[in-house]
Amino acid sequence: MNPDRIDIDTYFMKIAKLVSERSTCIKQHVGAVLVKDKHIIATGYNGAPRGIPHCTKETCLRLNTKSLEESHLCRGTHAEQNAIIQAAYHGTPTVGSVIYTTHFPCMSCVKILINAGVEGIVYEKEYDMDNKLKMDLLNNAGIRIRQIKTKD
Secondary structure: OOOOOOOHHHHHHHHHHHHHOOOOOOOOOOEEEEEEOOEEEEEEEOEOOOOOOOOOOOOOOOOOOOOHHHHHHOOOEOHHHHHHHHHHHOOOOOOOOEEEEEEOOOHHHHHHHHHOOOOEEEEEEOOOOOOHHHHHHHHHHOOEEEEOOOOO
């Protein structure tokens, strides 16, 4: 066994980080990789929907907000949403998959992941972790959650 070989979780998380570099959001870059049977089935990053101009300092309505309640002002699609959308667009089933995401999913993404049949979330950075309803939904849906840290 090669001691320099990275484990499979690190492999997919590093890919999620690379995917995040495609983000068009000026506030935060997030990447997601949807995996089934140790194979990538879709990727996604946050940014404006297809065909919509990217955010700029002049057009971003959330740039100077800190409140999670202002998330409805964002024109962007989240990385997790884009990964699910890409899988659907290409006719790839997501049931039984695991999502590797640079940031823990928001409440909207959690509901989408549950309905898409995702069975696991592997994340690196915490986000809105004290949201009891979000955590209860994940527990009730039986979704496995793991945090990992990778070296860049």
